[in-house]
Amino acid sequence: MNKKIEVFEEYSIPKALIYLALPTILGMLVNIFYNMVDTFFVGQTKDPNQVAAVSLTMPIYLLLMSFGSLYGVGGASYISRSLGSKNYDTVKNTSSFVLYASIFTGILSTIVFLIFMPQILKLSGASNETYEFSKSYLTIIAFGSIFVISQLSLGQIVRAEGSAKEAMIGMVIGTVVNIILDPIMILYMNMGVAGAALATIIGNACSTFYYIWYINNKSSFLSSKFQDCKLKKDVIINVIAIGTPVSINNVLISIANVFINNYATKYGNNVVAGLGISMRVFMLVLLIFIGLGQGIQPFLGYNYASKNYKRMNGAIKISCLFSLFIGIILLSFIWIFARDIVRIFINNEEVIEYGSQFLIAAYSIAPIFGFQFVFISAFQSFGKYIPSLILSLSRQGFAFIPAVIIGTKYFGLNGIMWAQPVADIFSIILATIMYLIIYINIKKHNNATSH
Secondary structure (H helix, E strand, C coil), X not given: CCHHHHHHHCCCHHHHHHHHHHHHHHHHHHHHHHHHHHHHHHHCCCCHHHHHHHHHHHHHHHHHHHHHHHHHHHHHHHHHHHHHCCCHHHHHHHHHHHHHHHHHHHHHHXXXXXXXXXXXXXXXXXXXXXXXXXXXXXXXXXXXXXXXXXXXXXXXXXXXXXXXXXXXXXXXXXXXXXXXXXXXXXXXXXXXXXXXXXXXXXXXXXXXXXXXXXXXHCCCCCCCCHXXXXXXXXXXXXXXXXXXXXXXXXXXXHHHHHHHHHHHHCCCHHHHHHHHHHHHHHHHHHHHHHHHHHHHHHHHHHHHHCCCHHHHHHHHHHHHHHHHHHHHHHHHHHXXXXXXXXXXXXXXXXXXXXXXXXXXXXXXXXXXXXXXXXXXHHHHHHCCHHHHHHHHHHHHHHCHHHHHHHHHXXXXXXXXXXXXXXXXXXXXXXXXXXXXXXXXXHHHHHHHHHC
16 A cells, blocks of 8 residues: 555554644744744844835735645645545646646736736835835745745645655745845845845745655656646636635735735834734744644545545544644743744834734634634535635635724724634634534435445
């Protein structure tokens, strides 16, 4: 038996989850530096406007990541289910499609960003003080769009065949390169925010090339050959159907960031800088639980396709307990060290005050925050795109935007501060209810077909 298949079928559930999820979580922890190192070194310029510029352009970077999630998560879901049903030709077709769709979308994104740069920056909330910094950052990100999209999508499909360690290595390579280049380009070459953007793109490129090398030389099932990129209806539908809710979620995160930045701008650039730092630090808990969800997804998808529902549901229960434990630890840490953490990024008392308040509010729901990502991963593994779409529209859409509008009207800055936690609580409850309904229906269907 292939070792990657053995993980899905023979390992105990805790051992399988450690094998699959731990490297993914560690990779995400390393990847957090992508979201914090830039802000840290830009903060060493002691210019709040440059820190604010990085925050204002983050939605555009998240938009590119949404395209990577579209192809990567959708492709990974179909690949893991195809492995479970022993359909290996579909795995090759799907993986090749993901690669070339990412490349094409990256080229198209570069063209759009460069043509509509002024309009995009205006929508992002750039002020007279931050416009030129934001423009220099976004221009470099635009030219590197292919690498931003491809490194994320390829990492997902590598993980889908059970190669969680190799997926982590790709993330680590990119992050280490970014960490090394950031101080050189931002401070010693005096490039400021442009140096942060260039270091990020070079790191993404290194990750992309590693994944392509792995697929060509080490992969058991995946393919990067153009001749395997056949535009089959079932591949396109499955990738797009499952990937779209995740992509929409990332697009909504971008829109939500633009939305909340515009509200925060009314309170001054120091508020925007504090909000931006808190959002970067919140990526710690966000990426840990995204990593948990992505790590268990191949296991869930394989066992769902194999109709081994006991292993599948056992993995979900263990994952929820783990997320509860980690969330309590993270909340306790942030509660004690919020001001010290913000001070690491910039030594400005006003920014520290705003940033620490935003940070505590954001982490207040950490103990239950991971549940929604475990359930979202389950929906993706089942091929259930409607529940995924509903949750995507909820967290950053119909729950979050009203929370900002109503909260700001009645509570001012505190309304901005607590909008996301309120939206998350609503989404967690919704995710739990939908999962219970779907699992009960799966059990009923299984009992009906077994008699």
